[in-house]
Amino acid sequence: MSWVAWRQQRLLLLSVLGVVVVAAGVMTYFRLDANAYLATNCGGQADCSGPAMDGFRDRYSGYTMFLRLAMLALPALVGMFAGGPLFARDFEQRTHVLSLTQSVGRTRWWATKLLVGGVPVVVMMLALGLVAIWAAEPMNVIQGVRLRTPSFETQGLVIGAYTLFGLTVGASAGLLFRSTLAAMALSVVLYVVALVAVGAQREHYLPPETVTTAVIPQGTTPYGPGSSGRASSDENIPEDSWRLAENYFDQHGNQVTMPMRCLFGEVVAADCPQLTGPITEVTSYHPGIRFWAFQSIESGIFAVLGAVVLALGWWRLRRRVL
Amino acid sequence: MSTTIALAAAELGKRYKRGWALRGCGFELPAGRVAALVGPNGAGKSTLMALATGLLTPTTGTIRIFGDQPVRSGTHPKLGFLAQDKPLFRRFTVAETLHAGRALNPTWDQAYAERLIAEAGVPTQARINTLSGGQRTRVALAVALGRRPELLMLDEPLADLDPVARDEVMQTLMAEVAETGMTVLLSSHVLAELDGVCDHLLVLAGGGVRLSGDVDDLLAEHQLLIGPSEDSAGLFPTGSVVESRSTGRQATVLVRGAAPVDRPGWVAHEPTLEELVKAYLRSAGKAKAVAEAVSA
Amino acid sequence: MIEFRIDRRSGVATYLQLVQQTKQALRLGLLQPGDRLPTAKEVVAATAINPNTVLKAYRELEREGLVEPRPGLGTFVRRSLASAGTAEDSPLRGELDAWMSRAQTAGLDREDVEALFKAVLDTRYRLGTGDHTEG
Known part of the structure; x- marks a missing residue:
């Protein structure tokens, strides 16, 4: 056959x-x-x-x-x-x-x-x-x-x-x-x-790695006019990584929503989370070494x-x- | 003559989605016969053959090849089959086609298959799709015979062949029967092709067996009587009349197993094979029409 | 060797055609004692008929004592059917020739003679005997 x-x-x-x-x-x-x-x-x-x-x-x-x-x-x-x-x-x-x-x-x-x-x-x-x-x-x-x-x-x-x-x-x-x-x-x-x-x-496929990439001080907009322009520190993320998302947490560790205008706006609006305290930015990613997996x-x-x-x-x- | 049964069916039935193709079929084909499987198109001839090869499985009943039911690990080694459209791998050469036969069959007789091809005069390096219909049939026959079957089934082997090719195919087939003594089951709806070739008959109509037996016995059992039509009613015992037709004053009656009629005006003939088969097919057709009318 | 010719439209059973053609050849002297008949395979390879039919015809000829099978060699003619009565110079033939000549003079055409001949033949040789034995 x-x-x-x-x-x-x-x-x-x-x-x-x-x-x-x-x-x-x-x-x-x-x-x-x-x-x-x-x-x-x-x-x-x-x-x-x-x-x-x-x-x-x-x-x-x-x-x-x-x-x-x-x-x-x-x-x-x-x-x-x-x-x-x-x-x-x-x-x-x-x-x-x-x-x-x-x-x-x-x-x-x-x-x-x-x-x-x-x-x-x-x-x-x-x-x-x-x-x-x-x-x-x-x-x-x-x-x-x-x-x-x-x-x-x-x-x-x-x-x-x-x-x-x-x-x-x-x-x-x-x-x-x-x-x-x-x-x-x-x-x-x-x-x-x-x-x-x-x-x-x-x-x-696998749970993503996470790393803290920025801390936004209370009452500031990190990318607004007059700010330094680079608040996040990406050094901890390997360059060949697949970046998935940035998540934001308040000082109590609760996840909060971060509207775009709170990051890029001129003023910190009333509903921006950083008005009540500093906000931590956590980036999730898959490192490039996971390619074979x-x-x-x-x-x-x-x-x-x-x-x-x-x-x-x-x-x-x-x-x-x- | 030995009483080995080459092919036997009992209560054999096959139902497709559209209905029964075969139902309640029973017959025995003794070994050594050249049998005609006759019936109109759609009578279930191809279905019966597919059941024997194992390509289809019966809905009811059994079919046996030399006593064995078909299994799924290939067609019974004693059974050879030539399908109606004579399927062959179109891009293979003739030699490769025989190679395929050898690769697909542990009981392959390469010398025999090669001899059949040589006798057919088909060039072995020719591709199948360049061959004529007659040559393709000869190659397909060589593949079927190369298995050295003891029972060869051929589904409408002569359809779409020219008259010369028909003769050649039949001559080859009969010569191999003479040499090997194998049993043959040959389906056709053209009766003239089978006269003189077949010594056993199996008539299928409407999915059932209408008549089966050795041709000589069947012809001897039947009488074709011609006489005055006003005289025909009640003349023959009920159940013996296969078909009765009348044209004006004259009646033609085919009876089976009845005593010789000795009455003025009546003449008895032995029917020809063709008359016999046609009478059975016509009466089956009428019975079907009546059944349909009753059930409607 | 004899070559058979099968007429599928004659209405005569195939084996009977073989028997008749063999006898015809025996009568005409085309087959002589000692001649071999073609094998079943040779016959079917030329005529595409059922080999069992050939064997049946040969059995019939054997039953009549005309041929005999020699195992492994084939079927051979035992005796001839060419008899003094049918030879071209026999007295019977001469008488028939003379009778036909008188019929011709009397104005009978071919069909008349055939009808007359057959009517007498049928009364003298009852139907159903001789070569035309069925079954």
């Missing part, structure tokens, strides 16, 4: 391999190019300043934008093309009747096709995601915080997990609807929906979703093949 599955998916597997190799090659080229630029113009510093850094940004911002688009689209496209036709084309050309009237049971048929047609694709995309991390290192200064959209979604383990999800949706939709077109369309639609829905929950958690979520979708397809296959 595995030879048949390989022969059926051969063209697609080789195409994915080609795309992955080309993408990895492009990324490697730009990493080497960026490192060469930094070595020449910044003495090897990844975060030099001034015109050299402006030149660096100009040189690579286009590439970075294109790369993000490509890496967002690639798991969707690969999942769609690898998963959608996997079973649906068999149903359309009725070759499932050929395969299932030999000495192969339907569960083995299903599992073998998924293993041979799916696992190599996911592994290749996983590898591409890891190459993307390595290749993006010199560009991190212009990529922004890696924990945040869209840096987070365009590199790392999640590339493999997104592909896995799109592929399983396409495969199971093919078992349910028996149409390649419908399976591929559903694969992309659910990929986008899942990406947005799961992404909205990302900040809750977050990547693992998000990949795990997509893997579980994929498993649910697969189980649905398997249940359908058990019940009906004609």
Whole structure:
């Protein structure tokens, strides 16, 4: 059975391999190019300043934008093309009747096709995601915080997990609807929906770190006219952190609401909390070191979703093949 | 002749959402026969075959292949099946198609399959989607026979083939029957294709078995009587009349198992296979219409 | 070797067609004692009929003592049907020829002769005997 599955998916597997190799090659080229630029113009510093850094940004911002688009689209496209036709084309050309009237049971048929047609694709995309991390290192200064959209979604383990999800949706939709077109369309639609829905929950993966970033003295507006302009002290927050929110507490430790005009207004209005006493500003954030933890958690979520979708397809296959 | 039963159904029924496709089916197909599965479109012929392969599971009753019920780990090793649309992987070459047959079957006879392809004159490096309908059927037949089945089921194998290809496919099939002694179940709604080919008959209509048995026995059991129509009422014992038609003064009556009629004006003939099957199909159609009228 | 031709529209049972064609060949001397009949596979590969039908026809010929199976070798002709009575120079044939000549002189056309011949044939040779045995 595995030879048949390989022969059926051969063209697609080789195409994915080609795309992955080309993408990895492009990324490697730009990493080497960026490192060469930094070595020449910044003495090897990844975060030099001034015109050299402006030149660096100009040189690579286009590439970075294109790369993000490509890496967002690639798991969707690969999942769609690898998963959608996997079973649906068999149903359309009725070759499932050929395969299932030999000495192969339907569960083995299903599992073998998924293993041979799916696992190599996911592994290749996983590898591409890891190459993307390595290749993006010199560009991190212009990529922004890696924990945040869209840096987070365009590199790392999640590339493999997104592909896995799109592929399983396409495969199971093919078992349910028996149409390649419908399976591929559903694969992309659910990929986008899942990406947005799961992404909205990302900040809750782990409880955020907190640090006191300012104390607002009683009766002052920190950013009002005449004030120093920089009340918060951010030194305690690593630069690659994902800052979530500033929260304000009164001297008794109760959280208070801080309207914008109380921070930026000319006068301290009657409803501003700092009128009654000093207010402490606490900033919550995810440190950049959590990148791998977050990547693992998000990949795990997509893997579980994929498993649910697969189980649905398997249940359908058990019940009906004609 | 041994009494091994190649295919047997008992109280076999299959219900789809739109209703029963087969209901209360019972028959036995002895091994070594070349059997025709005849019936109008939608009679349940394909459903019956799908139940035998295990692609469908029965709603009621059982179907047995050489005594065994279908299981989920693949089609019974003694059963070969050629579906109506002769599905093959379109982008495979002929050689790859045989390779697939070998990969999917532990009991694969590669030399035999290759011989069948060679006899068909199909180039082994040709892609399936470049072959003619006749060639595709020959390749699909080679895949079905490569499993070395003892029972081969073919669903409308000759539909959409040109006359020359029909002859070639039937000649191949019959030659393999002569060589291997395998049992064949062949469905068709074109009776002329089956005359002289089949020695066993299974007539399906309205989801049920109307007639089954060896063709010689069935033909001998039946008489086609032609006589004056005013004389026909009450002439034959009830239950023996399969179909009675009258055109003006003349009546044509098909009876089963009745004693020879010795009455002036009546002539008895042995019916042809085609007359026999058509009479059963027409009477099934009428019975269905009556049942529908009663239930309405 | 004999080659069979099956007419599916003749209304004659397939095995009977095989029997009749074999006998015809025996009468005409196309098959001689010792000749091998085609195997069932050879027949069906050419005619696409059921191999059981071929075997049935051969059994019928065997029952009549015309052929005999030799295990592993095939089915062979035992005796010929070409008889002195049907040969081209037999006296019976000469008499029939003379009778037809008189019929021609009497103004009977082909159909008249055929009807007459068949009527006499049917009274002399009762229907249902000879070659046309059913079942």
